Amino acid sequence: MGKTFTRIAVAGAAVAAVLAGTASTAQAAALDENKVIKLPEGRGSMTFIDDGDMFQVCDTKADGHGVTGQLVRGGGATIMTIDDGGDAGCDKKGYNIPNANEYQMQLWWDGGGPAVYSHWFNE
Structure with missing residues (x-):
C-alpha cells in the first residue's frame, strides 16, 4: 500500500x-505579445513591437489628417512622439522599455476627438 x-x-x-x-x-x-491600440473608424494604430522595442504609428485612412502617438512614462513624462500621415507606410522609433518603470501608449487623430490609451506596461 x-x-x-x-x-x-x-x-x-x-x-x-x-x-x-x-x-x-x-x-x-x-x-x-505586441501591444496595439487603434483609433475608431479605422483612422490609425500604434503598436509596441516587443522584439527590438520598436514603436510604430500608422495613419490608415486618407482623410487629410494624420495620427500622432506618444509614449509616456509613469508620472507623466513624454518619452517620444511619433506622427504619421501624408506619406506611404508607417513611421517607427525605437526605445528600450526597462522593467523599472511603467509606460503607456497614447494615440490620437490629428483631426480632433478623444485619444486612445493602452494599459500601463513594462517588460
Missing part, C-alpha cells in the same frame, strides 16, 4: 509540474 501511494504521489507531482510549466509558458507568451 505504501509503495502504491508513493507512486501515485510521484505521478501526481509530475503531472502538476507539466501543467504548471504549460501555464507559465502560456502566461509568459501573453505578456510578451
Whole structure:
C-alpha cells in the first residue's frame, strides 16, 4: 500500500509540474505579445513591437489628417512622439522599455476627438 501511494504521489507531482510549466509558458507568451491600440473608424494604430522595442504609428485612412502617438512614462513624462500621415507606410522609433518603470501608449487623430490609451506596461 505504501509503495502504491508513493507512486501515485510521484505521478501526481509530475503531472502538476507539466501543467504548471504549460501555464507559465502560456502566461509568459501573453505578456510578451505586441501591444496595439487603434483609433475608431479605422483612422490609425500604434503598436509596441516587443522584439527590438520598436514603436510604430500608422495613419490608415486618407482623410487629410494624420495620427500622432506618444509614449509616456509613469508620472507623466513624454518619452517620444511619433506622427504619421501624408506619406506611404508607417513611421517607427525605437526605445528600450526597462522593467523599472511603467509606460503607456497614447494615440490620437490629428483631426480632433478623444485619444486612445493602452494599459500601463513594462517588460
